[in-house]
Amino acid sequence: MTLTQGLLDRIAGLLNRDATNYTVFLRLYQLSTASGADDLEACIREAMRADAEIGGAEEITAANLIAEMDGLLRYAGDPGAGPAEPVLGSKELSELLTELEGDISQLTSQAKTIKRFWFAAGHPAYPVFWDFAYAFFGNEMATVLVGSSSD
Numbered sequence: 001m002t003l004t005q006g007l008l009d010r011i012a013g014l015l016n017r018d019a020t021n022y023t024v025f026l027r028l029y030q031l032s033t034a035s036g037a038d039d040l041e042a043c044i045r046e047a048m049r050a051d052a053e054i055g056g057a058e059e060i061t062a063a064n065l066i067a068e069m070d071g072l073l074r075y076a077g078d079p080g081a082g083p084a085e086p087v088l089g090s091k092e093l094s095e096l097l098t099e100l101e102g103d104i105s106q107l108t109s110q111a112k113t114i115k116r117f118w119f120a121a122g123h124p125a126y127p128v129f130w131d132f133a134y135a136f137f138g139n140e141m142a143t144v145l146v147g148s149s150s151d
Contacts, residue, residue: 002103002106003028003100003103003104003106003107003143003145004028004103005027005028007096007099007100007103008026008027008028008100008145008147009026010096011024011026011073011093011096011097011100012024012025012026014087014090014092014093014096015073015083015087015093016083017084017087018084018086018087019082019083019084019087020077020080020081020082020084021080021081021082021151022077022081022082022083022129022149022150022151023149023150024073024083024147024148024149025124025125025146025147025148025149025150026145026146026147027124027125027145027146027147028143028144028145029047029048029143029144029145029146030141030142030143030144031043031046031047031141031142031143031144032140032141032142040054040057040115040117040135041054043135043142043144044117044135044144047144048122048124051121051122052119052121052122052123052124053119053120053121053122054117054118054119054120055117055118055119055120056117056118056120057115057116057117057118057135058115058116058117059113059114059115059116060114060115060116060134061114062104062105062108062109062114065104065108065114065116065134066101066104066105068116068132069100069104069132069134069147070097070101072130072131072132072147072149073097073100073147074088074097075130075149076088077151081129081151082151104145107136107143108136110136110138111136111137111138111143112137112138112139113136113137114134114135114136114137115134115135115137116132116133116134117133117134117135118131118133119131119133123146123148124146125146125148125150127150128148128149128150129148129149129150129151130148130149131146131147131148131149132145132146132147132148133145133146133147
């Protein structure tokens with residue numbers, strides 16, 4: 001298993017289907033650590049754009065990362081904004097999130113360091129209602145995963 005943008009696109013597409021005033025954004029960025037991408041600030045500037053600024057960062061465990069991300073992706077919203085109820089309860093979403101959890105578990109097992117970070121400026125999907133951003137630093141690659149919803 002390997003985390004891919006294709007899986008993230010399928011999850012976002014499903015959550016966006018028949019949603020009310022709600023759009024999910026999921027993006028994967030991969031960089032070689034040979035270019036100095038083990039520095040979080042440099043990694044974010046290279047992956048996204050020059051105006052992206054990190055507001056802070058902290059290390060996070062794999063279990064906490066998975067629980068946090070799963071809770072946000074299953075966010076039910078409210079009557080005026082959120083994913084469609086049939087989507088949230090669907091077998092398809094459950095299967096996709098199980099696949100995502102497996103891919104994230106594999107990625108975290110290969111990482112030397114995992115950081116949760118947040119943007120001070122330059123979020124790639126601004127404005128956001130909820131969001132998450134994680135960086136996984138391995139021996140040869142740095143992987144950045146950003147997710148958010150707008151309402």
